[in-house]
Amino acid sequence: MIEALKQNYGYLFEPALLEGISNVGQLKKVPEGFQLMDIGEPIKGMPLILDGAIKILREDEKGNELVLYFIERGDTCAMTLSCCVGMAKSEIRAVAETDTTLIMIPVEKMENWMATYKSWRQFILQSYHDRLMEMLDTIDSIAFLKMDERLLRHLRDKAMITRDDVIQTTHQEIAQDLNTSRVVISRLLKKLENQGKIQLFRNSIKVIDL
Amino acid sequence: MIEALKQNYGYLFEPALLEGISNVGQLKKVPEGFQLMDIGEPIKGMPLILDGAIKILREDEKGNELVLYFIERGDTCAMTLSCCVGMAKSEIRAVAETDTTLIMIPVEKMENWMATYKSWRQFILQSYHDRLMEMLDTIDSIAFLKMDERLLRHLRDKAMITRDDVIQTTHQEIAQDLNTSRVVISRLLKKLENQGKIQLFRNSIKVIDL
DNA sequence: AGTGTCGTGTAACCTTTGTTACCGATTACC
DNA sequence: GGTAATCGGTAACAAAGGTTACACGACACT
DSSP states (O other): OOOHHHHHHTTTTTHHHHHHHHHHHEEEOOTTOOOOTTTTOOOOEEEEEEEEEEEEEEEEOOEEEEEEEEEEEBBBOOHHHHHHHHSOOSEEEEEESSSEEEEETTTTHHHHHHHHHHHOOOOHHHHHHHHHHHHHHHHHHHHOOOHHHHHHHHHHHHHHHHHHHHEEEHHHHHHHHHTTTHHHHHHHHHHHHTTEEEEEETEEEEEOOO | HHHHHHHHHTTTTOOHHHHHHHHHOEEEEETTOEEEETTEEEEEEOEEEEEEEEEEEEEEOOOOOOEEEEEEEEBBBBHHHHHHHOBBBBEEEEEEEEEEEEEEEEEEHHHHHHHHOHHHHHHHHHHHHHHHHHHHHHHHHHHHHOOHHHHHHHHHHHHHHHTOEEOOOOHHHHHHHHSSSHHHHHHHHHHHHHTSSSSETTTTTEEOOO
């Protein structure tokens, strides 16, 4: 574990902190589609992603979903940080977008390390910052963009985090991610294909115009 | 200044920190409508609100606006915190919603106090948490609600922060806040009035159903 | 091969929201 | 008092997105 940790976070954290993490942290490998956290669930720990990607999404009472953003290698989940401060319940759902390796850190350590390690403080603040910016991005998309632009952006995001211009997914799944209906997505995807921006296949989409 | 400071933040910060704030902080009184910060502007300092309320909004390249949330007495602006970490440019615009009194703290002090005062650390983290939750709320509104519900929610928010069920505003201004057109707002306001949830006057709206 | 399920394309229609245009009332300013 | 600007109501229409229904091919399972 310490090896993968050093590789991803070595330049960030001082040796003593790396050691602390590897002592109390719990290595976890989860397959694609695995649900790491759900809305209303108490927070068990804070994840440090070593490899893979996680989809963070929001749901309302009626079951409508919306993807907020993805987190990747080197990231952590600000919502988790957040919950250590105030309430203990998660406001979001986290689902592994690809096979993912991560370290879970018990929440008790956080305040502790905040006082001790400057690098930890900076990491936490940076994470909050990054997540706030992602949320701003999300808000920009929903508030200012039409569905076809949101769709294209979503496809590019997915291509980016999987590092593959061919996305394995269905129209139905995209519709859920963007909180709209399958018919609408099929319609717009066809339009994007006619514009030469993507290529459609059964169960996959190739993004041309990255 | 130290008096107003103690009154609003005394229970949060230890005496030494309060003293530090009152030494380096700069007291500011701004009138309603005053623009405290704009998108792209470098961040000068971090505001602690003593009295009043500030509207935080986002704008895209085309000039479309959207209100993100309001901050009030006892709050600070997470975007400012955020900018001390990464870039130095503001991502948002801040406009005084009412006459407002605040203390500006130079950004240099932040990292300093983070190491020294536990209460400061907790305040910063709590602020980040609060702001993230507000952003989630905003996303919920835009993503899951129809315009009439968003409108009603906006009116209630405004009533809340001004502590007055009569809102002084125009349909045009509301339309800007919600990134839609005046005609749409007029239409929906009329509907809400017919439903008995509000009462319309020239330049003001009374929220019945708080 | 036969059956059922899943993924996709498409048409028809409805609702919500955005746009343009116009009008009357109120207010501000000279 | 006259004039211009602002504010709000409304109609008519356009565009975007949501809904329902159905067809057809791919695929899985037996």
